[in-house]
Amino acid sequence: MRRGAGGSVRVGKTVDPRCRAHRGGTVKLALTHRFEGFTLDLALEAGPGVTALFGRSGAGKSTVVKAVAGLLRPDRGLLQIGGETLMDTAAGLHVPPHKRRFGTVFQDARLFPHLTVAQNLDFGTRYARGPVVARDDVVDLLGIAELMARLPHHLSGGERQRVALGRALLSGPRMLLMDEPLASLDAPRRAEILPYLERLRDGPLGLPILYVSHAIEEIARLADRLVLMEAGRITAQGALRDVLADPAAVPLLGVREAGAVLTATVQAHDADGLSMLRIDAGTLTLPGVAAPVGARVRLRIKAQDVMLARHRPEGISALNVLPVTITGIRRGDGPGAAVVLAAGNDTLLARVTGRAVTEMGLAKGQSCFAILKSTAMDPVSIGH
Known part of the structure; x- marks a missing residue:
């Protein structure tokens, strides 16, 4: 197993090409279920890649996972994957959980405490149908070769979650x-496991991944699609960058979490520890990005970290000034306002006061400048 700068994962082996036969197709779900004082009523689609469910506690995210897994029989529901129907309440069809061939990873790893890591992994193959990814490839992918003889109580939280993910694969x-798979981990352990999840997302398996989390920083780094939920219903769904930068989503995301996700290319690393990244609207300067020159990285820019100027500012400490169009x-209902900005083909979101909008005379179609502090970006928001 080899690691790149900043913990990026580089796998020496390739995944057994037979496992491509297990690629899932598009997942279609329609679900209605009534609980006491709460009704779940939604429809969504998820393709290859990561579809994330986000919402406040009690929004119904984990209930959706249970329904997909077959652990909940809804009042009404339809579930299809790759054209195969696994649940259709109208037809009386409910394929049992063990026949749905879904791998599940929960907040707690749920490893067998009396089995070694190797034995826990082997248990995952017991009910597998057809060709599976080779165990050596999973071990390489997740960086657990040195853990194989250990029992779960000798593993860190991040190591246990990697083993649980390997068993699922x-x-x-x-x-x-994946239902809150990192929620029980502290920040260093989350940072440790996120690169492995990125590698899984970008690898050859091409599996659809339904990912539940209450942490926007995880979702911004991992997800391809984002589904926002509130009180059992979907309030928005679509491409991650579109939903995160939608000002209508700010009330659910929170003013401190709303923002934009951009893809950038690393151009250079300077001797002073700063890195140059190219986006569509220009060049960004950020503290030492742990990715090689030429790599494409994902950046999260929070709305609260974007300042606006009518004219290009001079004599300021901020290194990043981008021409944008409103x-x-x-x-909002309070003193704030969300300003949507076109930065080339990218979209940024700025959080300013309503007074600033009025006093600066900001209006749709107007050109201005977005100012971003180099140190404003949390390193966890930079993903490969």
């Missing part, structure tokens, strides 16, 4: 269900 799943302004 070795079951030959056509889809992964494409929308949404005033």
Whole structure:
């Protein structure tokens, strides 16, 4: 197993090409279920890559996972994957959980405490149907070769979650269900495991992954699609960068979490520890990005970290000044306003006061400048 700068994972082996037969197709879900004082009523689609469910506690995220896994029989529901129907309440069809071939990873790893890591992994293959990814490849992918003889109580939280993920992969799943898999880990352990999840997302398996989390920084780094949930219903869904930068989503995301996700290319690393990254609107300067020159990285820029100027500022400490065009302004119920900005083909979101909008005369279609502090970006927001 080899690591790149900043813990990026580089796998020496390739995944057994037979496992490509297990790639899941598009997942279609329609679900209605009534609980006492709460009704779940939604429809969503998830393709290859990571579809993240986000919402406040009690929004119904984990209930969706249970329904997909077959652990909940809803009042009404339809579940299809790759054209195969696994649940259709109208037809009386409910494929049992063990026949759905879904790999599930929960907040707690749920490893067998009396089995070694190697034995826990082997258990994953017990009910696998058809060809599966080779165990050596999973071990390389997740960096657990040195853990194989250990028992779970000798593992860190991040190591246990990697083993749980490996066991799920070795079951030959056509889809992964991940319900708050990092919630029980502290920040260093989350940072340790995120590169492995990125590698899984970008690797050759091509599995659809339904990922539940209450942490926007995880979702911004991992997800391809984002589904926002509130009180059992979907309030927004679509491409991650579109939903995060939508001012209408600010009330659910929170003013401190709303923002934009951009893809950038690393151009250079300077001797003073700063890195140059190219985006569509220009060049960004950020503290030492742990990725090689030429690599494409994902950046999260929070709305609260974007300042606006009518004219290009001079004599300021901020290194990043981008020409932008205002494409929308949404005033909130309080003193704040969300300003949507076109930065080349990218979209940024700025959080300013309503007074600033008025005094600066900001309006849709107007050109201005976005100012970003180099030190404003949390390192966890920089993903490969």
